[in-house]
Amino acid sequence: MKKTLVIFDIDGTLLHSNKIDSECFAETYQVQFGKTFPTIDWSKYPHVTDHVIFNTVIKQHFGRAANKRDISRQQTHFVDLLKKKRLESPEDFAEVPGAVDAVNRLLTDDRYLLGIATGGWKAPASVKLNHLGFPIERFYDSYADDKESREAILAESLQKAKVDHPDIEHVVYVGDAIWDVQTTRNMQMNFLGIRHRGDVEFLRKAGAGTVLQNFRNYGYFEELLHQAKPPLG
Numbered sequence: 001m002k003k004t005l006v007i008f009d010i011d012g013t014l015l016h017s018n019k020i021d022s023e024c025f026a027e028t029y030q031v032q033f034g035k036t037f038p039t040i041d042w043s044k045y046p047h048v049t050d051h052v053i054f055n056t057v058i059k060q061h062f063g064r065a066a067n068k069r070d071i072s073r074q075q076t077h078f079v080d081l082l083k084k085k086r087l088e089s090p091e092d093f094a095e096v097p098g099a100v101d102a103v104n105r106l107l108t109d110d111r112y113l114l115g116i117a118t119g120g121w122k123a124p125a126s127v128k129l130n131h132l133g134f135p136i137e138r139f140y141d142s143y144a145d146d147k148e149s150r151e152a153i154l155a156e157s158l159q160k161a162k163v164d165h166p167d168i169e170h171v172v173y174v175g176d177a178i179w180d181v182q183t184t185r186n187m188q189m190n191f192l193g194i195r196h197r198g199d200v201e202f203l204r205k206a207g208a209g210t211v212l213q214n215f216r217n218y219g220y221f222e223e224l225l226h227q228a229k230p231p232l233g
Helices: 020-033 050-062 068-088 099-107 122-131 150-164 178-187 200-206 218-227
Strands: 003-008 112-117 140-142 168-175 190-194
Touching (some): 003 150, 003 218, 020 050, 050 068, 068 122, 140 150, 178 190
Parallel strands (some): 112 140
């Protein structure tokens, strides 16, 4: 049977956290390294991945690349802080409406395979996904732990899936941000936009052909998966 691989971004796509996760990242850095984090406007960094963002700031402040100990300090405190905030304000770590149901329905359909490709590190991403009950063990997943570009992250998720299923016929990346449009355009990968808390025209103007606000209408979401094309531009 020919398969469709649906690869999801996480933040803003499957779940939203009111920028708390970004604020936790910056707070962690200040606690661990004693410096003010420059900005949580991720578009200001060379690549929108935790790996590059963290390395960029370490180099800016200390004139060197981040080492394993630096990364461990940042990740450990960041994960602990996310868990604390999740317990204090669980409503601020919510699924994009219909996301859990859509994922579970795709997983029960033999025509589909699912992937995760995110610019975040695996440990904090897992905290957020587990909190909402996403079955992360069933995704062909890829994270930013040792990769700079989002293209490399998407490529790894796709490659993992192809090892088990060389007959994949259709691949769609589902994401919410301008860099998701840029990445899929660069790779000529089919793209479906999600803008739960933003202007859907924002992604359309960037070149996305199809953009949804949520996953509530599963039939329509599934229809758009098969219509998805690479972004224009």
